[in-house]
Amino acid sequence: MPGVRVAGVGVTSFGNAPERTGRDLFGEASAEAFSDAGVDRADVESLYYGNFMGELAEHQGHQGPLMAEAAGIRAPATRYETACASSSAGVRQAVKDIRNGEADVLLVGGAERMTNLGTAGATEALAIAADDLWEVRQGMTFPGAYALMARAYFEQFGGTREDLAEIAVKNHEHALDNEQAQYNSEISVEQVLDAPMVSEPLGLYDSCPISDGAAAAVLVSDEYATDHDVDAPVAITGTGQGGDQLALHDREHLATSPAADEAAAEAYDEAGISAADVDLAEVHDCFTIAEVLAIESLGLYETGEGVDAATRGETAAGGENPVNLSGGLKAKGHPVGATGVGQIADVVKLLRGDHVNSDAVPDADVGVAHNAGGTVASAVVHVMEVRE
Amino acid sequence: MTESEDVRNEGFDDALDAVAEGEGYYLECSNGHGSLPPRRVCPDCGDTELTEQRLPASGEIDTYTVTHVATPNFADDAPYVVAIADFGPVRLTGQLRGVDPDAVETGQVVGVDVATTETTGERLLVFERR
Numbered sequence: 001m002p003g004v005r006v007a008g009v010g011v012t013s014f015g016n017a018p019e020r021t022g023r024d025l026f027g028e029a030s031a032e033a034f035s036d037a038g039v040d041r042a043d044v045e046s047l048y049y050g051n052f053m054g055e056l057a058e059h060q061g062h063q064g065p066l067m068a069e070a071a072g073i074r075a076p077a078t079r080y081e082t083a084c085a086s087s088s089a090g091v092r093q094a095v096k097d098i099r100n101g102e103a104d105v106l107l108v109g110g111a112e113r114m115t116n117l118g119t120a121g122a123t124e125a126l127a128i129a130a131d132d133l134w135e136v137r138q139g140m141t142f143p144g145a146y147a148l149m150a151r152a153y154f155e156q157f158g159g160t161r162e163d164l165a166e167i168a169v170k171n172h173e174h175a176l177d178n179e180q181a182q183y184n185s186e187i188s189v190e191q192v193l194d195a196p197m198v199s200e201p202l203g204l205y206d207s208c209p210i211s212d213g214a215a216a217a218v219l220v221s222d223e224y225a226t227d228h229d230v231d232a233p234v235a236i237t238g239t240g241q242g243g244d245q246l247a248l249h250d251r252e253h254l255a256t257s258p259a260a261d262e263a264a265a266e267a268y269d270e271a272g273i274s275a276a277d278v279d280l281a282e283v284h285d286c287f288t289i290a291e292v293l294a295i296e297s298l299g300l301y302e303t304g305e306g307v308d309a310a311t312r313g314e315t316a317a318g319g320e321n322p323v324n325l326s327g328g329l330k331a332k333g334h335p336v337g338a339t340g341v342g343q344i345a346d347v348v349k350l351l352r353g354d355h356v357n358s359d360a361v362p363d364a365d366v367g368v369a370h371n372a373g374g375t376v377a378s379a380v381v382h383v384m385e386v387r388e
Numbered sequence: 389m390t391e392s393e394d395v396r397n398e399g400f401d402d403a404l405d406a407v408a409e410g411e412g413y414y415l416e417c418s419n420g421h422g423s424l425p426p427r428r429v430c431p432d433c434g435d436t437e438l439t440e441q442r443l444p445a446s447g448e449i450d451t452y453t454v455t456h457v458a459t460p461n462f463a464d465d466a467p468y469v470v471a472i473a474d475f476g477p478v479r480l481t482g483q484l485r486g487v488d489p490d491a492v493e494t495g496q497v498v499g500v501d502v503a504t505t506e507t508t509g510e511r512l513l514v515f516e517r518r
């Protein structure tokens with residue numbers, strides 16, 4: 001089975017750029033990915049592109065071909081939509097294509113324009129990832145859904161708002177020197193606890209921001225990398241996806257994310273690794289509680305034991321399980337369709353040694369990216385390893 | 389042409405009508421799994437023999453949140469309490485009405501009814517303490 005290499009990655013700054021179009025954002029990210037890869041655009045055989053709310057934010061459907069144009073490639077292009085896990089689902093398809101010999105060079109990525117909708121408009125757009133009839137019509141928002149999970153977690157396993165605040169503080173700390181992050185500001189536990197409530201028990205600083213941005217990556221087969229002398233030291237060695245019922249109330253458990261358990265198990269099995277082999281993780285912390293669910297699904301912590309990992313300092317730079325060295329969605333930003341490939345770009349750079357926080361993990365060989373859609377009705381996990 | 393917002397959602401609006409009349413129901417497959425309409429197949433086991441069963445009169449709050457930042461459709465409703473209540477064969481998401489948000493607790497027993505939102509007058513499921 002042909003191996004899959006990440007030849008190059010490119011990410012725009014994430015943040016507040018309401019005037020920039022999706023096509024402009026993806027044009028920038030893809031150009032950087034091609035430049036990083038040193039791969040000829042003419043060799044690209046397909047684009048798999050993730051986007052969630054393009055119809056609502058830009059009145060733009062059928063974004064695959066549009067983004068192929070923006071990237072300067074002439075190839076078939078398909079948009080993937082699994083809410084906030086959209087671009088990771090596209091990566092998964094690309095990995096399968098290269099493995100089964102159907103392709104040698106693929107462009108993956110995603111983009112999202114959100115801030116032009118305003119806070120209320122973006123909140124409404126994000127809510128469509130939930131069940132319209134049985135959840136959204138009752139007033140359930142996206143932060144509201146995670147708040148329901150957070151309270152269920154506290155009731156079932158314990159943990160406090162202070163524990164969640166420590167996650168936000170840690171992720172802001174990680175983003176201090178990340179110029180592409182939306183926030184480069186330090187915050188304190190007190191600030192998190194005193195911030196205005198969004199949906200109790202989650203406050204403003206428990207929540208990731210609304211962001212504009214794009215991310216792209218060029219994936220190639222081992223053979224193409226060798227034949228074309230492409231420097232691509234990081235391989236994608238495992239891909240996994242899990243699914244769950246869309247509405248939170250239809251699930252057996254309200255305080256765990258079994259779809260991500262399945263995704264991680266599949267990705268680890270393909271890569272032949274276990275959680276103990278993972279040197280660093282970029283996880284989907286759209287809300288502080290989401291990082292807890294993620295690190296438990298990834299097996300870095302037992303179910304019910306991840307909530308105070310940040311409080312103990314274990315998931316910080318220098319800790320035994322560094323999580324979200326990029327700043328995570330919380331500090332880096334969350335342009336939803338771009339987030340999955342953005343995480344992969346961070347893992348690749350951390351493993352290559354050219355990330356702003358690479359010094360925190362000088363000997364890292366194995367990184368994972370965990371990307372979730374909705375209240376984790378979709379989850380995609382990728383394992384990346386250094387293969388010289 | 390009919391404005392799309394005026395068109396009923398068959399199955400869902402029928403279920404809300406029944407709740408409003410005090411005759412709420414859920415769907416049950418021949419293996420006893422409960423689910424919410426509209427459905428043609430049990431999401432748990434794939435069984436296609438679904439029958440309407442009477443929704444238990446009361447449920448227990450499993451989890452809840454007080455939402456302060458709402459979407460435009462609920463702007464005048466905020467702050468409001470959204471809860472998931474366990475009715476046995478199915479759980480429901482609804483707004484808890486008539487209770488001070490500070491007095492809400494998990495485990496509280498509630499009934500379900502249909503009311504309208506402050507902002508748009510659209511129907512929604514509401515829980516009331518029993």
